[in-house]
Amino acid sequence: MSRNIVETIVGALVLLVAGVFVFYAFAKSDRTGPDGYEVVARFGRIDGLKRGADVTLSGVKVGTVTGIVLDGKTYQAVVRMAVSSNVDLPADTNAKIVSESLLGGTVVALEPGGDKKLIRANGEIQNTQDSIPLTELIAKFMFGGTGSK
Structure with missing residues (x-):
């Protein structure tokens, strides 16, 4: 017993x-809780970006990728992000897919513009830059080309 x-x-x-x-x-x-807001951005390529990836501004985490879907009409990846409420994004903010490091994951890096108008909740970031595959970067560096045929 x-x-x-x-x-x-x-x-x-x-x-x-x-x-x-x-x-x-x-x-x-x-994590971005109820005090944050969501925005979307459309990309032609998001190599390696996953749900839960960081959203950064000046290298500081300001949000999280909450969803990724493919738009069947435009064939673009629609990335939904939760951004902290204490971060105001100007309407001309640029979003790009970048690698954290050679061994690290992929993040969405935001670069704010100078517009006085702000992106509201459920708004869309219009200015985006697709990810660049590492093999293309290496080929461009080594051979001076684009790495694609």
Whole structure:
């Protein structure tokens, strides 16, 4: 009987530690909650971009990619992003797909323009730049070409 009590106590402690870990992870995560707003951008190529990827401005995370779908009419990737509410994006903001590093993932980098008009919730970033495949960059550097035939 005492063995069952010990197993029950150990099991309860394991569950308690797991619960504390989950609470800590949610408390420390940098996610855009209800105080943020969503915007969309359309790209011809988004090589390697995934849902949950960072959205950065001047190298600082300001949001997260919340969804990616293909527009069946234009064949463009429509990227939905949640942006922190304390970040105002001018209407002429530029969004581009970039690699964090040679080994890192892909992020959406925002470059604000100078327009006084702002992009509102569910608005669209009109100025976009597609991702450039690493193989094309290497070929251009090595051979002076575009890397495509």
